[in-house]
Amino acid sequence: MNPFASVHAALVALLKRLERAGTIPPLPDPLPAFTVEPPREAAHGDMATNLALILAKRLGTSPRALADLLKPDIARLPGVADITIAGPGFLNLRLAPEVWREELRAILRAGTTYGDSDLGQHQRVNVEFVSANPTGPMHAGHVRGAVLGDTLCALLAKTGYDVTREYYFNDAGTQVDVLARTTHLRYREALGDDIGPIPEGLYPGDYLRDVGVALAQRDGLRWKNVDESVWLVPLRDFAVAFMMAAIRDDLRLIGIRHDVFTNERDLITNGTLETAFGILESRGLIYTGTLPPPKGKTMDDWEPVPLTLFRSSRFGDTTDRPLRKRDGTWAYIMPDIAYHYDKIHRGFRSMINVLGTDHGGYLERLRPPVAAFSDGQAQLDVIFNAIVKVFKNGEPVKLSKRSGTLVTLREMVEQVGPDAVRFFMLTRAPDSELEFDFAKVVEQTRDNPAFYVQYAHARCCSVFRHAAEAMPGEDLSPEALARHDPSPLSTEDELALVRLLAGWPRAVAAAAIAREPHRIAFYLMDLAARFHSLWTKGNSDASLRFFVPDDLALTRARLMLMKAVQVVVASGLAVMGCQPVEEMRHAPEASA
């Protein structure tokens, strides 16, 4: 248990003890959540708790009075070196340096599993992300959601959840028919026909040429001069399979693999859709009725028409929702509803979807059926991510699906590498717009957080390369280092760095609970900054360098710190899906 968690636990135990002894009135049950966290101001101590502020009113006293009452007992807790009451009733603690130094051993022994927890208690979570339809390659617009979803999964897995990475795609609507028709055109092109410009209503992008070529190679002239009614279905299936394979390949470029792929057509053919509808019907949630026109919006083409409706307003929706169109065929949300029924049926009680902000109404439409299918037991959450604006040479790149111009994931990875792509996608909160500037992402300066963090890791590795040379026979493995004595670490800078490292488990847990993977990136940037600062201090004062030739004990202690930084950075990068680099290479431009 890291110091923050153990102090929290000790405080809870102390409160219970005082309650039993009658020193304080009976505690509320459950105990309200209080924090034990590093204060914003370092001068306030190592950690601060708002315990007294949270509990005072419930115990019929004032925060200051409660703090005064608790202070002597807290001061006697093991490891507590100093305690002060500040502001309205904060309790600021300072721990003995040994407590922090000891945490270095825990880090070295845990390696990149440091920060793991059982927060999730093996609860199964289904995370659906990317879910692009198979009508084109992965492009810049998909990448953010992909990285966000994948990193969230890593975060949840690290905190003890049983995570399923899932991809859902529509392969039954008119979109895939358009795909089939475009494929036929590209197929004829591959066979030598002059197809001219792509007609309106078909997909204009060049990327579908490959599908046509592949089809021509496999089937030759078979579909060339036959009627659409003959080729539509086989070409559709061929194109969907081809595109999905391409999408998987693209995602693999940035290390993403989904555990489960679910598609709309299967849900229809295997009866899931009918089953889901039948359940809603059997619960009296389906009726035929006429909806009022949308509020506030004047629609010229609106006319009252009786439709098959789902009573979603019973579950908090603003209106009931049509599940069939006027011609009796399924409305477009019905497959999505069936899909969520399927997830619940597979046993998931926690589902997270990662979607673009343009899917704003999605959650309100799907929560009602989820509640209906699970009797309110299943939880559906959506993480909305804002758009990515791509810049090349300082100019915004216009992305247009209509004209078929797009920046592909493959192009991004080829130009800047998978790690930089992933890291950059996590440098903003999900609902904040993000600029992806090719020039900036490859820059090797402080300006580039991906570089900056990698550089810190590389510098740690550099120290160990030198240590191996200068200390022949010295065992530099983490296990061996963990057996050394960390007490020579005594400067405030060193201890501050240790405290920051000890905050890693907190950072992981907080990011997982908030479902905000970007916090990991910010933690690493903070850690890197502190590390670089310490490093450079060795420039002006040789006694502060990590490798001190005439002081073996100090060197060993500092190597412990070095290794711990390396481990935590590597651990963070692992969550983000980035490889830690051991040595930095100059960019071609930089050496020119």
Add this chain to the structure above:
RNA sequence: GGCCCCGUAGCUCAACUGGAUAGAGCACCGGCCUUCUAAGCCGGAUGUUGCAGGUUCAAGCCCUGCCGGGGUCACCA
């Protein structure tokens, strides 16, 4: 017009889900290599958190109403 998201330093963004004096980077100015990678570091100042109320020990964060920006808006996928 209804619903959702956003509005924080000149710019780009954070702020550990209600905590203390709201923080970083960029840009600007000035310093630091006989040295484990100067690809870096140190110092210098910047705020009515869009506006107005409310809730409480405490509000950038929660509530209400405005202003401004974006998204979305039966039976389309």
